[in-house]
Amino acid sequence: xxxxxxxxxxxxxxxxxxxxxxxxxxxxxxxxxxxxxxxxxxxxxxxxxxxxxxxxxxxxxxxxxxxxxxxxxxxxxxxxxxxxxxxxxxxxxxxxxxxxxxxxxxxxxxxxxxxxxxxxxxxxxxxxxxxxxxxxxxxxxxxxxxxxxxxxxxxxxxxxxxxxxxxxxxxxxxxxxxxxxxxxxxxxxxxxxxxxxxxxxxxxxxxxxxxxxxxxxxxxxxxxxxxxxxxxxxxxxxxxxxxxxxxxxxxxxxxxxxxxxxxxxxxxxxxxxxxxxxxxxxxxxxxxxxxxxxxxxxxxxxxxxxxxxxxxxxxxxxxxxxxxxxx
Amino acid sequence: xxxxxxxxxxxxxxxxxxxxxxxxxxxxxxxxxxxxxxxxxxxxxxxxxxxxxxxxxxxxxxxxxxxxxxxxxxxxxxxxxxxxxxxxxxxxxxxxxxxxxxxxxxxxxxxxxxxxxxxxxxxxxxxxxxxxxxxxxxxxxxxxxxxxxxxxxxxxxxxxxxxxxxxxxxxxxxxxxxxxxxxxxxxxxxxxxxxxxxxxxxxxxxxxxxxxxxxxxxxxxxxxxxxxxxxxxxxxxxxxxxxxxxxxxxxxxxxxxxxxxxxxxxxxxxxxxxxxxxxxxxxxxxxxxxxxxxxxxxxxxxxxxxxxxxxxxxxxxxxxxxx
Ligand SMILES: Cc1ncc(C[n+]2csc(CCOP(=O)(O)OP(=O)(O)O)c2C)c(N)n1
Ligand SMILES: [Mg+2]
Numbered sequence: 001x002x003x004x005x006x007x008x009x010x011x012x013x014x015x016x017x018x019x020x021x022x023x024x025x026x027x028x029x030x031x032x033x034x035x036x037x038x039x040x041x042x043x044x045x046x047x048x049x050x051x052x053x054x055x056x057x058x059x060x061x062x063x064x065x066x067x068x069x070x071x072x073x074x075x076x077x078x079x080x081x082x083x084x085x086x087x088x089x090x091x092x093x094x095x096x097x098x099x100x101x102x103x104x105x106x107x108x109x110x111x112x113x114x115x116x117x118x119x120x121x122x123x124x125x126x127x128x129x130x131x132x133x134x135x136x137x138x139x140x141x142x143x144x145x146x147x148x149x150x151x152x153x154x155x156x157x158x159x160x161x162x163x164x165x166x167x168x169x170x171x172x173x174x175x176x177x178x179x180x181x182x183x184x185x186x187x188x189x190x191x192x193x194x195x196x197x198x199x200x201x202x203x204x205x206x207x208x209x210x211x212x213x214x215x216x217x218x219x220x221x222x223x224x225x226x227x228x229x230x231x232x233x234x235x236x237x238x239x240x241x242x243x244x245x246x247x248x249x250x251x252x253x254x255x256x257x258x259x260x261x262x263x264x265x266x267x268x269x270x271x272x273x274x275x276x277x278x279x280x281x282x283x284x285x286x287x288x289x290x291x292x293x294x295x296x297x298x299x300x301x302x303x304x305x306x307x308x309x310x311x312x313x314x315x316x317x318x319x320x321x322x323x324x325x326x327x
Numbered sequence: 328x329x330x331x332x333x334x335x336x337x338x339x340x341x342x343x344x345x346x347x348x349x350x351x352x353x354x355x356x357x358x359x360x361x362x363x364x365x366x367x368x369x370x371x372x373x374x375x376x377x378x379x380x381x382x383x384x385x386x387x388x389x390x391x392x393x394x395x396x397x398x399x400x401x402x403x404x405x406x407x408x409x410x411x412x413x414x415x416x417x418x419x420x421x422x423x424x425x426x427x428x429x430x431x432x433x434x435x436x437x438x439x440x441x442x443x444x445x446x447x448x449x450x451x452x453x454x455x456x457x458x459x460x461x462x463x464x465x466x467x468x469x470x471x472x473x474x475x476x477x478x479x480x481x482x483x484x485x486x487x488x489x490x491x492x493x494x495x496x497x498x499x500x501x502x503x504x505x506x507x508x509x510x511x512x513x514x515x516x517x518x519x520x521x522x523x524x525x526x527x528x529x530x531x532x533x534x535x536x537x538x539x540x541x542x543x544x545x546x547x548x549x550x551x552x553x554x555x556x557x558x559x560x561x562x563x564x565x566x567x568x569x570x571x572x573x574x575x576x577x578x579x580x581x582x583x584x585x586x587x588x589x590x591x592x593x594x595x596x597x598x599x600x601x602x603x604x605x606x607x608x609x610x611x612x613x614x615x616x617x618x619x620x621x622x623x624x625x626x627x628x629x630x631x632x633x634x635x636x637x638x639x640x641x642x643x644x645x646x647x648x649x650x
């Protein structure tokens with residue numbers, strides 16, 4: 001089923017929010033107010049499209065570091081994200097313990113994110129197994145970059161999910177680079193989706209700059225998984241518009257022309273044009289939305305800046321479960 | 328004698344060995360075009376070419392496993408792991424293969440390979456990017472583990488490692504790359520498995536290595552201002568471990584403090600202290616103290632991270648406690 005006009009506008013609003021927030025994070029970094037940022041600019045369509053295809057808050061998600069738009073779609077607030085960037089005490093991912101954009105939002109069933117890549121894929125397989133064992137009516141959505149599908153764990157996870165027909169959707173966000181290394185140095189196949197056929201499950205390629213196309217593809221996979229028909233690998237193709245992270249200078253390995261050329265396929269431009277065509281978002285409605293979003297972000301920045309840092313002693317806890325009262 | 332950075336020293340060692348021996352080659356993530364995560368191999372790609380400076384897929388198990396395979400044919404691979412934290416993805420190959428092949432097959436083949444890995448905290452990279460698990464690797468017979476604290480030792484030890492016929496884990500500290508030090512001109516080989524006195528003193532023996540050498544030196548200066556002279560022994564190699572300078576120094580000072588960045592439990596300090604008790608108990612006049620990281624995964628937030636890492640003040644305090 002296609003999203004309703006209201007849902008379409010919601011999807012676009014989240015994409016724009018993610019973009020503006022991400023741009024604000026780069027500014028905070030330039031101002032020396034945060035130590036690190038890893039950006040999701042260019043990835044918004046894939047993430048929002050996927051998020052809208054699951055039951056948000058009920059289905060499980062094991063994300064990766066570029067998933068700002070996905071996390072916002074799952075209900076993380078801009079202030080929460082910004083507090084994470086600043087390592088504040090009350091940021092919900094880790095209370096300042098983990099690097100920014102290493103997500104964990106228990107209330108959204110978004111869990112498991114470590115720095116070593118591809119660990120989340122295996123955890124997703126395990127969650128899928130548990131869903132089957134528990135008889136839950138849920139699926140797992142897990143995301144990863146194309147470079148990280150070189151990792152043995154990714155193959156192992158996908159193979160498991162295929163063998164046991166687990167309700168897992170493996171999204172590969174192919175932004176064509178792993179730091180400086182181009183996708184063709186990671187895999188000899190054209191698409192990460194091609195890897196699926198060797199493992200015995202469907203592999204789908206979809207334009208990752210088209211939010212509605214991604215939504216449709218992921219929705220089909222989710223329906224399949226929920227019906228007991230097992231896992232799907234979906235490659236969403238886009239371009240990493242920014243450097244890898246705030247520690248990277250991408251001018252050393254790709255030309256400005258290449259980047260500019262690819263900005264023409266900016267997922268936000270495409271979605272906005274579509275909504276305009278469908279008469280859902282006029283020029284003035286867009287301006288209003290953008291102004292509102294920017295104002296809400298400034299408000300969130302103030303809130304995050306005012307929030308307290310953790311006290312030094314907090315470093316010592318909670319190493320073990322017994323140190324915290326768990327539900 | 329030139330004063331160069333640790334980064335330059337490591338880079339020079341690699342460069343010289345690649346020029347000297349065509350069998351030496353580099354493989355790892357981002358080592359080529361990008362010049363390495365810490366810019367150690369900058370310029371190598373252009374000079375030595377893509378064949379000998381090979382960007383690999385993101386797959387640490389394959390990087391180490393492939394280095395083993397190549398070494399078995401007589402090549403001398405230098406595998407780079409972006410951080411030592413990712414060595415855990417390659418643990419089977421490091422521990423079950425690299426450390427054991429020579430012994431298990433009765434010395435039929437040698438494994439002339441080096442794994443370069445960046446360890447240590449202090450850069451706000453979070454718990455799974457900032458560990459100092461050196462002792463874990465030093466646990467395994469068959470592997471050599473070195474972790475230099477000065478540019479000269481880095482250069483000399485890396486050259487020795489590349490020429491060694493055994494697998495060597497060469498641990499670089501993420502916050503030492505800019506550290507400058509005198510490096511002798513010309514050929515420089517520092518033998519693996521030799522500790523070194525880095526500062527002479529009479530009151531307390533400080534045993535340390537890598538980043539904590541710098542921290543201990545700083546503490547030593549503060550203590551000297553108060554009239555306390557510590558002697559600093561830099562282990563440089565964790566396996567094989569050379570206790571001679573440690574024991575000699577201890578017989579003079581009769582007191583020891585061990586400073587390591589990793590966790591105290593089952594760590595380097597535990598090993599050194601037991602060896603001292605086993606081999607020189609009669610010379611020990613005060614309980615041996617250990618300075619180490621708080622027993623938590625290292626946090627991201629700067630305050631939390633600094634709170635968990637050992638620093639010069641901790642060392643000063645420990646020295647005063649044994650006096
Ligand atoms: C096991 C492991 N090896 C290496 C790294 C270092 N690293 C972090 S991100 C990255 C590139 C990942 O590229 P890709 O999977 O394409 O994701 P992208 O960043 O492009 O979204 C690398 C090599 C890591 N985090 N974990
Ligand atoms: Mg990528």
